[in-house]
Amino acid sequence: MKHFSEMSESALRVVDAAEGLIQERGYNGFSYDDVAKLVGIKKPSIHHHFATKGDLATAVAQRYTHRFREQLLRIEVQHARAPDRLTAYATLFENTFAAEHRLCVCGMLGAEAKSLPDGVAHEVSRFFEANTDWLAMVITEGQRAQQLRAQPEARALADAFLATLEGAMIVARSVRGARGPAGVAQTYLSTLLA
Amino acid sequence: MKHFSEMSESALRVVDAAEGLIQERGYNGFSYDDVAKLVGIKKPSIHHHFATKGDLATAVAQRYTHRFREQLLRIEVQHARAPDRLTAYATLFENTFAAEHRLCVCGMLGAEAKSLPDGVAHEVSRFFEANTDWLAMVITEGQRAQQLRAQPEARALADAFLATLEGAMIVARSVRGARGPAGVAQTYLSTLLA
DNA sequence: GTCTATATACAGATAGAC
DNA sequence: GTCTATCTGTATATAGAC
Numbered sequence: 332m333k334h335f336s337e338m339s340e341s342a343l344r345v346v347d348a349a350e351g352l353i354q355e356r357g358y359n360g361f362s363y364d365d366v367a368k369l370v371g372i373k374k375p376s377i378h379h380h381f382a383t384k385g386d387l388a389t390a391v392a393q394r395y396t397h398r399f400r401e402q403l404l405r406i407e408v409q410h411a412r413a414p415d416r417l418t419a420y421a422t423l424f425e426n427t428f429a430a431e432h433r434l435c436v437c438g439m440l441g442a443e444a445k446s447l448p449d450g451v452a453h454e455v456s457r458f459f460e461a462n463t464d465w466l467a468m469v470i471t472e473g474q475r476a477q478q479l480r481a482q483p484e485a486r487a488l489a490d491a492f493l494a495t496l497e498g499a500m501i502v503a504r505s506v507r508g509a510r511g512p513a514g515v516a517q518t519y520l521s522t523l524l525a
Numbered sequence: 526m527k528h529f530s531e532m533s534e535s536a537l538r539v540v541d542a543a544e545g546l547i548q549e550r551g552y553n554g555f556s557y558d559d560v561a562k563l564v565g566i567k568k569p570s571i572h573h574h575f576a577t578k579g580d581l582a583t584a585v586a587q588r589y590t591h592r593f594r595e596q597l598l599r600i601e602v603q604h605a606r607a608p609d610r611l612t613a614y615a616t617l618f619e620n621t622f623a624a625e626h627r628l629c630v631c632g633m634l635g636a637e638a639k640s641l642p643d644g645v646a647h648e649v650s651r652f653f654e655a656n657t658d659w660l661a662m663v664i665t666e667g668q669r670a671q672q673l674r675a676q677p678e679a680r681a682l683a684d685a686f687l688a689t690l691e692g693a694m695i696v697a698r699s700v701r702g703a704r705g706p707a708g709v710a711q712t713y714l715s716t717l718l719a
Numbered sequence: 720g721t722c723t724a725t726a727t728a729c730a731g732a733t734a735g736a737c
Numbered sequence: 738g739t740c741t742a743t744c745t746g747t748a749t750a751t752a753g754a755c
Contacts, residue, residue: 341720356640359553362748376721378750434636441695442628442636446550456699463703483712490696491709495685498692501635502684505650509657515685518677522716535738556730570739572732 332386335394342380344370350391354433358388358443358451385448388440392454395436396461399423403465413473414524417492420466421516424496428511432504438497463489479523488523495519526580529588536574538564544585548627552582552637552645579642582634586648589630590655593617597659607667608718611686614660615710618690622705626698632691657683673717682717689713 335346348369352361363384367374381387406419427433437458444452466489473479479488499515510518529540542563546555557578561568575581600613621627631652638646660683667673673682693709704712 339720357551357553357637359551360637360640363750364747372720373722374749375723375751379720382750384749432639437699438692438695439636441699442633443551443554444698445626446554452699456701459696459700459703463700480716483715487704487708487712490693490704491689491712494692494696494709495689495713496692497695498632498688498690499684501632501691501695502653502688504638505631505635505646506653506657507650509653510681510684514681515688518681518685519689519713521677522674533738557732558729566738567740568731569733569741573738576732578731 332381332389335390335397338390339380341370341372341376345377345380345387346390346394349387350395350436351433353388353391353436353439354427355431357439358384358447383448385450388447389450389454392436392440392451392458396454396458399458400461400465403461413469413476413478414520416469417466417473417520417523418516420469421496421513421520424500424512424516428500428503432500434500434504435497438500441497442501459493462493466492477525480525492516492519526575526583529584529591532584533574535564535566535570539571539574539581540584540588543581544589544630545627547582547585547630547633548621549625551633552578552641577642579644582641583644583648586630586634586645586652590648590652593652594655594659597655607663607670607672608714610663611660611667611714611717612710614663615690615707615714618694618706618710622694622697626694628694628698629691632694635691636695653687656687660686671719674719686710686713 335343338346345366348366349361352365363374363377366377381390402423406416410416410419424435427435437455440447440451440455441459444455467485470479470485470488474481474485495515496512499510499512503509503511529537532540539560542560543555546559557568557571560571575584596617600610604610604613618629621629631649634641634645634649635653638649661679664673664679664682668675668679689709690706693704693706697703697705
């Protein structure tokens with residue numbers, strides 16, 4: 332399948348629409364016709380760009396992960412200290428959620444993992460691994476610089492932090508007034524400061 | 526709609542099957558025919574017990590929440606100290622997840638909240654509220670007894686703990702070798718001990 | 720790249736017999 | 738409480754013209 336960096340403008344509009352639908356309703360909750368209506372073309376034109384629904388969702392997840400990694404690099408440039416980097420990281424989730432309670436693409440797809448085509452599920456696991464790897468790196472540095480508590484170990488803290496952010500979006504979607512990702516991240520981080 | 530405590534044996538078998546399907550694939554990922562095949566009857570017989578799919582999912586969520594609250598009461602009886610209660614609470618999630626990586630019914634439905642019938646979404650929010658209320662109560666007591674750190678406030682810690690458990694199930698579903706709910710809960714709790 | 724038309728399967732739901 | 742038969746809508750996907 333074509334990489335999103337080589338896609339036509341039309342194909343990218345399809346990916347845009349599918350991304351929003353996945354964030355709102357999940358893989359099993361949207362159809363090619365939903366995408367077609369959003370883009371303003373007919374259903375078979377979607378198949379021209381993405382032969383199967385799995386191909387389309389894979390492209391959405393690939394681009395989402397790619398953009399996320401770009402933002403992680405930006406955080407590294409803009410913030411030097413680990414606590415600031417982790418706060419900025421939480422802001423990525425908060426910004427997604429602030430737009431009509433949209434979920435993380437891969438949080439939603441992760442919940443649906445057992446009913447996803449293999450290619451999509453694989454992209455989702457790549458997203459999570461990229462995130463926990465980056466978080467573990469940032470937390471390890473923070474521990475070395477004595478900005479963060481030395482225990483528990485960085486990888487455990489990274490897994491827990493990602494889980495907290497993904498879970499916060501899901502809970503806050505259902506409970507009015509619940510703390511969103513930025514709120515729970517602040518709580519979590521305050522227990523981590525050295 | 527009938528309360529699950531007054532349902533026939535056949536209706537409860539339908540609820541059992543639907544519960545497992547929701548945990549595996551979500552509301553938008555199963556059909557009346559899937560339920561019928563699991564129970565060993567035909568599709569219209571499901572409609573005899575639950576007129577609509579929303580009614581069925583509502584019954585599943587109601588019973589799930591009811592059973593969960595029963596288990597919270599049991600934890601209060603079996604464990605006196607807040608840290609032990611919170612560990613036992615995490616074990617509820619771990620036990621669910623240990624069975625074929627099943628998700629929390631309301632974690633899954635919470636992700637799908639925007640494509641659920643109103644009645645189902647309402648039950649999901651009731652589940653989350655019951656959980657954060659109970660957790661806040663337990664954590665408040667633990668803070669008073671100086672078993673848990675006094676800051677951040679109990680409600681914030683409760684929200685973050687629930688989010689962590691729900692998120693851990695979703696992430697661990699996609700990443701082989703990732704820490705499940707018991708693992709991340711242990712990490713989280715170790716940062717909370719006084 | 721987009722369209723109309725169509726194939727095929729399955730969805731949720733209902734009617735009415737047993 | 739369960740069944741067969743059916744309705745109606747929609748799903749993913751394909752064929753082939755423009």
